[in-house]
Amino acid sequence: MLDMKFIRENYELVKKAISNKNEKTDLKKILELDKRKRELQFKFDKMRAEQNNVSKQIPGLKKAKKDTTEIVAQMKVISNKIKNVLADLSNLNEELDTKLLGIPNIPYKDVPIGDESNNKFVREWGEKKQFNYNPAGHLDLIEKNKLLDIKRATKISGSGFVGYIGKGARLERALINFMLDFHIKKHAYEEVSLPILVNRQTMTGTGQLPKLEDDMYHVNEDDLFLVPTAEVSVTNFYAKEILPYEKLPQKFISYSPCFRREAGSYGKETKGLQRIHQFNKVEMVRFVKPEISYNILEEMVNDAEDILQALGLHYRVVTLATGDLSFASAKTYDIEVWAPGAEKYLEVSSISNFEDFQARRASIRFRNENGKVEFVHTLNGSGLATPRTFIALIETYQNENGSISIPKVLQPYLSNKKIL
RNA sequence: GGAGAGGUGACCGAGUUGGUUGAAGGUGUGCGCCUGCUAAGCGUAUGUAGGAGAAAUCUUACCGAGGGUUCGAAUCCCUCCCUCUCCGCCA
Numbered sequence: 001m002l003d004m005k006f007i008r009e010n011y012e013l014v015k016k017a018i019s020n021k022n023e024k025t026d027l028k029k030i031l032e033l034d035k036r037k038r039e040l041q042f043k044f045d046k047m048r049a050e051q052n053n054v055s056k057q058i059p060g061l062k063k064a065k066k067d068t069t070e071i072v073a074q075m076k077v078i079s080n081k082i083k084n085v086l087a088d089l090s091n092l093n094e095e096l097d098t099k100l101l102g103i104p105n106i107p108y109k110d111v112p113i114g115d116e117s118n119n120k121f122v123r124e125w126g127e128k129k130q131f132n133y134n135p136a137g138h139l140d141l142i143e144k145n146k147l148l149d150i151k152r153a154t155k156i157s158g159s160g161f162v163g164y165i166g167k168g169a170r171l172e173r174a175l176i177n178f179m180l181d182f183h184i185k186k187h188a189y190e191e192v193s194l195p196i197l198v199n200r201q202t203m204t205g206t207g208q209l210p211k212l213e214d215d216m217y218h219v220n221e222d223d224l225f226l227v228p229t230a231e232v233s234v235t236n237f238y239a240k241e242i243l244p245y246e247k248l249p250q251k252f253i254s255y256s257p258c259f260r261r262e263a264g265s266y267g268k269e270t271k272g273l274q275r276i277h278q279f280n281k282v283e284m285v286r287f288v289k290p291e292i293s294y295n296i297l298e299e300m301v302n303d304a305e306d307i308l309q310a311l312g313l314h315y316r317v318v319t320l321a322t323g324d325l326s327f328a329s330a331k332t333y334d335i336e337v338w339a340p341g342a343e344k345y346l347e348v349s350s351i352s353n354f355e356d357f358q359a360r361r362a363s364i365r366f367r368n369e370n371g372k373v374e375f376v377h378t379l380n381g382s383g384l385a386t387p388r389t390f391i392a393l394i395e396t397y398q399n400e401n402g403s404i405s406i407p408k409v410l411q412p413y414l415s416n417k418k419i420l
Numbered sequence: 421g422g423a424g425a426g427g428u429g430a431c432c433g434a435g436u437u438g439g440u441u442g443a444a445g446g447u448g449u450g451c452g453c454c455u456g457c458u459a460a461g462c463g464u465a466u467g468u469a470g471g472a473g474a475a476a477u478c479u480u481a482c483c484g485a486g487g488g489u490u491c492g493a494a495u496c497c498c499u500c501c502c503u504c505u506c507c508g509c510c511a
Contacts, residue, residue, distance in 0.1 A: 041471055045480045052440095052480090055492045059439045068491085075491035242468085244430090365468095371450085373468075 001360040002103055004034055004096075017106040020113050020322035025103050033096045040092060044085045051078055101210055105357040107322045108294070108331040118321035122333065125305065126314035129340050133400050137341035138391040139272045144402045145420065147171065147394070150272070160262065160277040162387075167420050171406075172280065174413035175386050175393070176255055179282040179307055182409075183383055187303045189253035189284060194233035196256055197224040202236040205362030207328030207354075217259045226259035230283035231380040238287065239362040242373055248366055249296070250287040253383065255280065273387040274346065281385040286378070287364065290356065293377035294331075297353040301333045304349045304383045310409045313392050314338040316345060330355045333381075337388065341395035346388040351381030 007014050007030065015027050054075055061068050112118045142148045147168025153161045164172045183189045203209040203225050208216065217226040227233055234254050243250070258281050284303060288296050301317060308315045320332040329352040336345035356375035359365065365373050397405045404420040411418065 038471065041480080045471060048481090049479055051491080056440045058491065062439090072491045077491095079491060242430090371466095 001100055001357065002106070003360065004100065007031070007103075008034065014103070014106065017322075018104060020107060021104045021325060021327075022115075022323045023104045023327070025099070027103075030096065030099050030103075033092060033099065037089070037092045037096055040085065040089045044082070044089055047078065047082050047085065051075065051082060054078075098210075101204065101361070104327045105207075105325075105330050105354060107325055108353070108355075111325065111331050112319060112321040113323075114321045115323035116321065119324055119334070120319040120321070122317040122319055124314070124316035125309060126312070126338075128314055128338050129396050131340065135341045135395060136398055136402065138339070138395050141341070141394045141398055141402065141404065142168065142272070145394075145404060148273075157277075160275075162273060162276055162278075170414060171393075171410075171420060172386055172390060174410050175389060176280055176282060177413050178310075178410055179383060180253060180255055182307060182310065183253045183282070183284065183303065186306065187251075189251045192234060192237070192252050192254045194230070194237060194254060194256070196227045196230075196233065196259075197222075198227055198233055198236070199224055202232060202239070205236045205239050206232045206358050207326075207361060208232060211327055215261050217261060227256065228260050229258050229281060229380075229382075230254040230256035231285060234283065234285040235358055235364075235378055235380065236362050238364050241364060243287065243364070243366040243376065245367050245369060248287060248289055248376065249292075252285045253282060254285065255282050257281075258385075273391050276387060279385060279387045282383050283380060284351075284383045285380045287366075287376045288379065289366070289368070290374065290377050293353050293355060293379060296377075296379055297331065297333070297351065300351050300379060300381045300383075301335070304335055304351060304381055307384055308335065308337060308348075308389075311389070311393060311407050313389075313396055315348075326350075326352065328352075328354050328357050330357065335384075337392040339388075339392045339395045341398070342391070346392060348384045348388045348392070349382040352379060354378045354380075 002014065007027070011027065011031065018025050018027070054071065058068055058071065061071070107113075112120045136144075142150075145168070146166055147164065149163050149165045153163035156163075180191060184191055197219065200209060200223055203216065208225075208228060212228075216228060219225070233256070234252050238250075257278055259278050262275060262277060284300055286296055286300065305315070305317070315335055315337045318334050318336065320329075320334060325332055332350055332352040334347050335349040335351070337348045338344075339346050355377050358378045359375040364376050364378065366376050368374050393407070394404050397407060399405060399419075406414055406418055406420055414420070
């Protein structure tokens with residue numbers, strides 16, 4: 001959420017940012033509502049002040065045995081007027097809040113403007129692995145090595161769901177454990193494991209609601225949502241809190257299943273593991289002081305890259321252009337890993353700085369050195385999502401006979417075997 | 421699921437015959453003083469958010485959340501959430 005005062009004072013900037021993000025909001029209307037709200041608030045405050053003042057005198061008058069019937073009658077009239085103003089005010093507030101929640105975050109100043117095609121290449125690591133035969137795609141490898149049983153998963157849950165079996169299940173779990181251990185030991189993250197069913201307020205705090213309600217799985221009975229990423233539970237874990245200065249920065253790592261309805265995205269890229277309704281992910285989340293958040297963003301990209309380097313997978317890093325940025329993000333890097341069978345780069349990590357956008361919504365603050373209360377900056381990034389990492393891994397480490405070699409760092413998690 | 425108790429400021433804890441209580445007292449913390457010494461004492465300050473104002477300052481809201489009664493509610497009523505204890509249920 002943006003600060004209303006900021007919008008008031010930076011109208012053009014905000015307007016531009018919204019259009020750069022391909023979002024639509026009636027900013028004029030918001031300004032108008034804000035103005036009316038403040039006028040009404042002022043009126044209300046004055047009336048209430050009078051009421052408070054007179055009410056305070058009544059006990060004294062009574063003690064002095066004076067007749068209060070007239071003054072009480074007068075106050076009754078005022079009281080009714082106040083009730084009406086208050087009703088208008090709270091309607092106005094609600095309308096304004098709803099509108100404010102619909103305004104996206106403002107892209108950071110160095111974010112390229114434009115749609116996806118303006119995403120900016122930052123760097124790459126390693127190179128595309130060369131094969132002296134035609135490398136198989138992950139679907140063939142999965143079938144040959146019996147790593148997943150997608151048909152049966154579809155039977156029990158429907159299309160877009162997959163089931164890891166046997167060696168495939170072990171490999172996926174090895175990936176998760178390796179990534180968690182790696183971040184904990186090498187990057188000093190603290191592990192947390194939180195609920196994956198969360199309430200409406202939590203979903204609103206990180207910006208998934210109200211905009212993306214259709215993309216979420218929802219349990220009607222209890223009005224709970226399945227998280228699309230651990231970011232939601234971990235970030236909101238500190239909602240409505242004021243963190244002491246010494247507590248910052250905070251860095252958390254959390255494994256969780258992620259649920260996305262992916263409504264309307266049938267067709268392309270839906271085969272196999274590329275786009276599924278439920279997948280596993282290891283997520284990094286940070287709460288930091290505002291002045292260092294962009295340094296931390298770079299650090300987190302490196303943290304995610306370290307995983308791919310340890311796995312020996314070629315990748316590239318890109319900066320997302322404004323039109324490709326998510327609703328809540330101010331700046332996002334994507335990491336795309338090379339899948340030699342599919343012959344393309346697959347997005348395995350998205351690392352974003354939300355500045356104080358989420359902190360405002362969820363009210364996550366801290367006390368700075370001077371004791372003043374400020375909003376923290378929140379950041380998060382995948383480190384990493386397993387399905388596409390899995391694809392790149394088996395495609396990169398396949399052998400001509402169809403078997404799959406195990407990268408060194410994963411071997412301890414797979415009985416020290418070298419071949420899966 | 422049933423019965424009971426309860427949710428107050430950084431923390432502990434008063435306040436339920438409704439009325440200068442944003443909230444006693446204590447702890448903690450900041451500042452000052454005093455004290456010749458690891459400590460103690462004294463004084464003083466110490467919530468968050470919004471609005472008006474150039475500023476000083478004034479003002480409003482907030483005692484789990486939301487409604488209601490009332491001239492006036494932390495205090496009364498209703499709904500919901502959460503915590504604790506006992507019973508039941510499931511393992």
